Amino acid sequence: MAGCAVFLLAANAVSAQTTDSGKYDHNDIFGPITWPVTSGNTRSASGQPGENYWQNRADYLIHATLNEGKQDTTITGDVTINYTNNSPDKLDYLWLQLDQNLFKPDSRGAAVTPISGDRFDVKGFSRGGYHIESVSVTYKNQTYxxxxxxxxxxxxxxxxxxxxxxxxxxxxKVNYSFSIPVYGADRMGRQKFKQGYVYEIAQWYPRMCVYDDAEGWNTLPYMGLGEFFCDYGDFDYYVTTPADMLVVGSGDLQNGAAVLTPTQQSRLAEARNSDKTVMLIKPEEVDQPATHPFKGILTWHFKMQNSRDVSWAASKAFIWDAARVNFPSGRKGIAMSAYPVESSGNDSWSRSTEYLKSSMEIYSTGFFEYPWNSATSVSGVALGMEYPGIIFCLNNLKNKQLWGDITHEIGHNWFPMIVGTNERKYMWMDEGFNTYINVYATDRFNNGEYKDTAKIAQKTLRIYRKSIDPLMTPPEAIGLHDYAQYYYKTSLGLQILRNDVVGPERFDYAFREYIKHWAFKHPLPYDFFRAMNDATGEDLNWFFKPWFFTTGKLDQAIQSVEYVDGDTTKGAIIKLVNKGKLAMPVVLKITQANGKTETINFPVNIWQRTGVWEFKYPSTSTIKTMVLDPEHELPDSDLSNNVYYAK
Structure with a gap:
């Protein structure tokens, strides 16, 4: 489309600046930069959707059946996609995602998995991948x-x-089937427990690729690490399973009276009015005939509005509990958990609903109100994976680890399920932003039960100190040991901007404005940069450019102290040096021999012209010690030159 080539060239020009060699150069950081733009006024200079912003829409009607076999369990189904082209372009063809094809033995994801394996362990299996039975198109009342x-x-x-x-x-319309992988790249799969298999079913229907104003069709294939990019729409879906299973899914159950017992319906109604967790299926009831009295097969019907995806889980082994969620607008929702007896216990999954409910309430109050009515946490084979309204977390986690997994995965319902970024290209925009709000939630949960008071800057630096790939590297191209920086380096960057650069009040306002304007839309990184600059009233490009596009490190240093006329009572000339490739504000704590202690703050602007900054400090006695960044808020790569002791 028009303007696309210019956009990509500009983006590549910025991305090329990734080296960490040489000395500090103020022009590298503070020189002029213009972020890439799209054509047609689809995105504004203020970082908001433009006057002519558009995005396409995909509404889904899905029928799927889970077929248990002795050696294999399959999904057979059909999906009808009502696709709306809101773009200014005619489309000669459509592109759909077939994510299950990752598990074909000859998939690209399997081909690039290292011999040692990795977390996603994409090796493929002989029955893996979609079997597409038929595809039909209906257009202008003609079907072919x-x-x-x-x-x-x-x-x-x-x-x-x-x-x-x-x-x-x-x-x-597509008719399809596939075999459920045992370990579906840590995003789905099946695991056997004492009372039956737990099936976590995701990427379970062919779905539309995104066609947008930046790249046209986004067709990067699913290869394991890079996650998903989807349009928004309404979902109406039916899941048929053996009648002795409980099914939980994204969205709202439509036929509870037909699939739940009167006791379960009564308990569910009670849970909708209870801030304490209510047991819907108790541990001792899991394998009782009265819990699942239906025979043969059962069809569960769910709906979810204005979502980018749906997922579900099924098992005869599920304990099930729930509690009310209180949203800031006064609206009420429900948080639920489904887990096998092996996961139960007050140090483990028996607190899952408490963790889920609290996270939903904290994020809704702090950032943007959760837009749907329900969310479910499922215990199974996946370490941690997120979908709108449902999350999969590892079955044997306990206490702080389980809290961290649940609050992280449900946090993804804000990034990228509400703010719909492209995870295949810009992983930091969902993992990093989510990690940032996870810290916010952990500080506030249950009066700080799991709050971490340790400073994270040096810990984060250790993670990315040797990284050779910047944050703007697509996930399938980043080093296998580097992708953790998507989470922690991004989160640390936001904390630095909030706490050390613009201040909490201005940062929090700008961040909420970004979320508000891009909810249920598709922001690019440059929209975020512009939005934060505009709403904070600061030109933060000096931060965004090196932090996201390079692997540059920070190294502030105290170089020298000289007293005026050699007299300690007349003041001191202090020289600071920026020796790294990043610039940051300066916090300097000075202690004199007479006991006076003072902390001096300099804005980042002292580094705009040069990497050396001299200033006169009105000392009245010998300066005993000086410490740069005394609270260790910044990831300084050499702490040895941050401290000065009088000789």
Missing amino acids: TVKPIISDARMQVRLNTPMGAKGDKIIV
Whole structure:
């Protein structure tokens, strides 16, 4: 589309600046920079959606059946996608994501998995991947069959007639099946427990790729680490399973009277009015006939509005509990947990709903109100994975680890489920922003039960000290041991901006404005940079450019102290040096021999012209000690030159 090439060239020009060699150069940091722009006034200079912003829409009707076998369990189903093209472009073809194809033995993800394996352990299996039975298109009341072009985890549907622009609609229907992997790249799968398998089902239907104003079709394949990018729409889905299973899913259950016993319905109603966790299926009831009295198969019906995805879980082994969620507007919701007896206990999953409920309330009050009615936490094979309204967390976590997993995964419902960033390209925009709000939640949960008072700057520096890839590196290209910086370096950067650069009041306001304006939309990194500059009233490009586009390190140093006329009572000339590739504000704690202690703050602007800063300090006696960054808020790479002792 028009303007796309200019956008990409500008982005690449910024991305190329990744080295950490040489001395401090103020022009590298404070020189002029203009972030890339899209054409057609789709995004504004203030970092908000522009006057002509558009995004496409995909509404889904899905039917799926879980078929348990002795050696294999499969999903068979069909998906009907009502797709709306709000772009100014006609579309000759459509692209769909086939994420299950990651598990084909010849997938790209399997091909690039190291011999030693990794967390995602994508090796593929002989029955893995989608079996696409048929694809049909309905356009202008004409229906025809399409032979799709399948390339790894993407499927191209070529249209007989181009789809019109600016609101035109088309229907695509796909019949499909796949075998459920045992370990689905740490995002889904199945695990056997004493009372049955727990199935965590995700990436379970063919879905639309995003067509946007920046790149047209976003067709990067699913390869394991890089997650997802989806359009928003309404979901109406039906899940059929053996009748002795409980199914929990994204959105609201529509047919509770048909799939739940009267006792379970009564307890669920009680939970909707209780701030304390209410047991819906108790541990001793899990394998009792009265818990699942239905015979044969059962179909569960869910709906979710204005979401970018849905997921579900099923098991005959589930304990089930719930509690009310209180949103700041006065609206009420419900938090639920489903877990096997092996996960129960007050030091473990019996507190899951408490953790989930508190996280939803904290994030809703602090950032943006949770827009849906329910959320469920599921114990199973996945270490931690997020979907709108449902999260999968590892079954054997306890206490602080379980809290951390649950608050992180439900936090993803804000980034990227509400603020819909492209996880395949900009992983830091969801993992890092989410890690930042996780710290906020942990500080506030249960009067600080799990609050960490340790400073994180030096710990974070250790994680990315040897990294060779900047944060703007796409996840499938970053070093296998480097991707943790997406989480921690990004989070630390936001904390530095908040606490050390612009201050909590201005930062918090700007961050909430960014969320508000981009809720249920697709921001780019440059929209975030512009939004924060505009709402804080600061040009923060000196921070954004090196922090996200380079691997530069910070090294502030105290170089020398000289007294005026050699007299300690006449004042001292103190020389500070910026020896690294980053610039930061300066906090200097000075202690004189007479006992006077003072902390001096300098803005980052002292480094705008040079890497050396001299100032006169009105000493009245010998300066005994000086310490840069005394509270260790900054990731200074050499602490040895941060301290001065009088000789």
